Amino acid sequence: MPTPSGPTPGTASSPTQQAIASAEARSAHNYHPLPVVVSSADGAWMTDVEGRRYLDMLAGYSALNFGHGNRRLIDAAKAQLERVTLTSRAFHHDRFAAFCEQLGDLCGMEMVLPMNTGAEAVETAVKTARKWGYRVKGVPDGEARIVVASDNFHGRTTTIVSFSTDPEARADFGPYTPGFDIVPYGDATALEAALSDRTVAVLLEPIQGEAGVLVPPDGYLRRVRELTRERGVLFVADEIQSGLGRTGRTFACEHEGVVPDMYVLGKALGGGVVPVSAVVSSAEVLGVHKPGEHGSTFGGNPLACAVALEVIAMLRTGEFQGYAAELGDHLHRELGLLVGRGGVREVRGRGLWAGVDVDPALGTGREISERLMERGVLVKDTHGSTIRLAPPLVVSKEDLDWGLDRLREVLAEG
Template sequence: MIEDMLRTPAAVQDAERHTAHNYHPLPVVIASAEGAWVTDVDGRRYLDCLAGYSALNFGHRHPALIAAAHAQLDKLTLTSRAFIHDQFADFCRELAALCGKDLVLPMNTGAEAVETGIKVARKWGYQVKGVPAGQATIVVAEGNFHGRTTTIVSFSTDEDARADFGPYTPGFKIVPYGDLTALTEAVDETTVAVLLEPIQGEQGVVVPPTDYLPGVRQLCTERNVLFIADEIQSGLGRTGATFACEQEGVVPDMYLLGKALGGGIVPVSAVAADAEVLGVLQPGQHGSTFGGNPLACAVATEVVRLLATGEFQRRSTELGERLHAGLRALIGKGLVAVRGRGLWAGLDIDPALMSGREACERLMERGVLAKDTHGSTIRLAPPLTITAEEIDHALAQLAAVLAG
């Protein structure tokens, strides 16, 4: 670690000196950003092809979102949920309409949304389905990433996220992702929910078989089980639709949302479901001091309005076709596989060439920022505001890296 720090710029060393090492960031220190571009402390510009793990779907400092934040900062930032503020109703009403659901429960982070979904599903199971007290189970998938709280890592299959954080929370059954037969066998009379990512982002942008999500929906309906879709990364325009589930003609019982909902300005998450599901919560049973605060609602309402135009979903579809065509052309030229949908891609690099980390470091040297995951895989998730020319630029830099 000391030798690594001696080889990095002073600003990077300073950032590392008093920070717990729970991340292994690329050695770049960003000072400003706009659109799809960021600038480091030395004035060098980089094309951002990660977009904050999809938190920056609308790019850095989108004018409409910045204006909404500025306007709200001059008026009111926090009340707590002990009171109602004037931004709350618009946000909840407009997000519920975007989701096609009755109710919204605002929180802050994606992990909080997942925890909320778990609590709601269990309470629904006991009060509505009639599962005996303390016996509720939730079926999840191998390779999942829903966050890093102690409950969530209890059903993770990623040892980096899970190891040495026990004792683990019971009540979860893990089955292979994309395997409808295994899922069907795991569902029994104690099952209150199936919790899935429509596309597994952290695992490397893994898209399930086309019949999988429709099969999950049918199974949950037949067995009186809630289908919870974690659209924290895949949702809000990333895949070419408002929600990734839409592309399979599927409507879950509950959406878990986050990341892009805050517009890259403030952390905002939410759970959306109909009244017979979210309505099981009563005052005092769940909450958050900052969840649904005025600043968050002002920004997130503007996010919902941007999505309501359909512009960003169309951009993701059209530019995603360009991105994926360019990536497929590199298969056999350093790439061994490409997955994804819309402006979201997982790339498997020939491990004989380099690791994913090495590829990202070399891309950084060429002015493109991306993120590795699981050995030789890297992820691309540029802002939905990226241009065709910028996509071509990123593809050219990737091709150069792979060519050595």
């Protein structure tokens, strides 16, 4: 079984420290990365500049669902690189129609609007919902409202942080975009009370990732679907982190048998190779867009479509979803044994995705992440003493158990 090896990272004047110092001198400090400098990766493992190997238990916030250097995805990218990588949407290209058709079929929907990043896709969903509200629902111009949930994370553009409740994401970026009503996540009664004749959409994460992998109460998504149908409101599901196999289903909404009006997709759609995102919906909804009203030079480019088509083909088999469900059950059983007696206060999540609340007496989430890094496991903290576990869907049970053993060691340290 692969195990970490190589010199201890971060020693004085080491390649790690030199690389970190150089990066911090010349880049904006908008992230606080762990002190590791990755130089190569394969499957569920990464290697740093000093030859030390680490088990990746974050998978690029679900962008790497299919692992690092997935051969099918790399081959698809290489083949397309030799042909054409960009045309802009000023011209058609020969991968675009297949991408739209096959992604639409995967989602059970009619139309696709491709973008690049997740935040761009959320912005596209917001613009689409508003335009639909004016053109189809008949909301007076400039009065459309969208209901969102507290503790959400949909990106970091100016409009998106306008409805964030996270001070770090929101502070000092005003003035903020109006038109959003924030209700507690998981509270269907509060959501119902917030709906009005000006509401055009409800925008939710089926599972809130950045908030600590928060799973809503059973029946919540079904009630949201009922309310939005009754009130003529679009249900927009942000499945950027939760979708494409992560939770053991193609989409997290499937756990409640719910189909939204609009999927917002990203991260894993690009296979960790290129940024690919998309809004997928009906012809009635996406049909409100006319030429020149919204677009992206790189959105739906040939290279992105080639990689995404391979991702879609891999998901169509159900293999990755089934594996994530099976190994996810094992992950949650093992983590559950730590609750109350192993330094863990609570575990949440579905499939190969877990939020682990560590007893603050053992350290902050950052401190726990650093201790795991020293043992060859890479995770990331969020909100105090919470860490997120989201290994690639290609991780072996043996490697996953090895990583969980390292977590037990860290928790046992006290």
